[in-house]
Amino acid sequence: xxxxxxxxTTADVFYPFCLVFGLYVVIHGHLTPGGGFQxxxxxxxxxxxxxxxxxxxxITGRIRKTAMKILEAIGLLTxxxxxxxxxxxxxxxxxxxxxxxxKLFGNTVAHGPNPGDLNTAxxxxxxxxxxxxxxxxxxxxxxxxxLSGIKEEKKP
Amino acid sequence: MMKIALFSAxxxxxxxGLMYIAADLPFGSPPVSDMDDYFIRNGQEQTGANNIxxxxxxxxxxxxxxxxxxxxxxxxxxxxxxFRKMKEGEEYEND
Numbered sequence: 001x002x003x004x005x006x007x008x009t010t011a012d013v014f015y016p017f018c019l020v021f022g023l024y025v026v027i028h029g030h031l032t033p034g035g036g037f038q039x040x041x042x043x044x045x046x047x048x049x050x051x052x053x054x055x056x057x058x059i060t061g062r063i064r065k066t067a068m069k070i071l072e073a074i075g076l077l078t079x080x081x082x083x084x085x086x087x088x089x090x091x092x093x094x095x096x097x098x099x100x101x102x103k104l105f106g107n108t109v110a111h112g113p114n115p116g117d118l119n120t121a122x123x124x125x126x127x128x129x130x131x132x133x134x135x136x137x138x139x140x141x142x143x144x145x146x147l148s149g150i151k152e153e154k155k156p
Numbered sequence: 157m158m159k160i161a162l163f164s165a166x167x168x169x170x171x172x173g174l175m176y177i178a179a180d181l182p183f184g185s186p187p188v189s190d191m192d193d194y195f196i197r198n199g200q201e202q203t204g205a206n207n208i209x210x211x212x213x214x215x216x217x218x219x220x221x222x223x224x225x226x227x228x229x230x231x232x233x234x235x236x237x238x239f240r241k242m243k244e245g246e247e248y249e250n251d
Contacts, residue, residue: 029214030206030207030211031205033207035207035213035214037224072232079221079222094218094222099204100201100204105204106204109200109201111200120204122203124203124204124205124214127214127218128210128214135228138228138231145235145236145239
């Protein structure tokens with residue numbers, strides 16, 4: 001099920017932009033609308049563009065099912081261990097111990113409208129990145145599994 | 157023709173009833189807004205995130221988001237089990 005050369009070239013040009021935009025939505029999750037789930041879905045759209053434009057047999061070398069499964073597991077483990085990390089500092093599970101401390105992701109935030117600083121919000125960027133990686137891996141694996149069943153009929 | 161007219165009439169009556177009920181709902185002014193006010197007043201200082209939605213989803217209700225991520229993981233697991241490769245000569249058992 002290969003599409004025409006125009007579609008394939010367009011997909012090849014556009015999928016890096018999809019990935020970069022998804023990464024932007026994930027990383028700025030604590031400042032702008034969006035977050036891990038939404039950004040991960042945008043990144044998975046880039047992968048879906050490639051999978052639909054090329055044949056499934058040609059895409060398995062570029063998007064590997066095993067790599068996406070590993071990404072998904074890494075994302076969920078990142079979320080879990082970021083939540084558990086508060087226990088080391090005598091705080092409860094999921095406590096935001098990095099916020100407002102002045103260190104990594106710990107700049108103080110004034111109340112009310114402000115331009116926004118990427119280096120704030122403590123644990124939230126880590127959790128956002130974890131969820132983003134997980135959604136990217138999970139949705140891509142689902143797409144790959146479902147499209148692996150479609151086979152081109154041989155012409156008589 | 158008769159069926160389509162009847163169906164349209166039922167649909168119209170249901171839609172009118174829905175609109176009549178929805179007109180009485182207090183949009184934009186919840187009767188109990190203590191928790192919303194707390195999030196809006198203290199969310200930025202306690203979590204350091206400008207985006208209040210993210211501060212609620214990932215901080216105040218982080219445990220719920222962990223469950224959501226687990227649901228996605230389980231869904232992928234189920235799809236992987238359903239679309240697995242069959243072994244040579246393996247058949248489904250039909251009871």
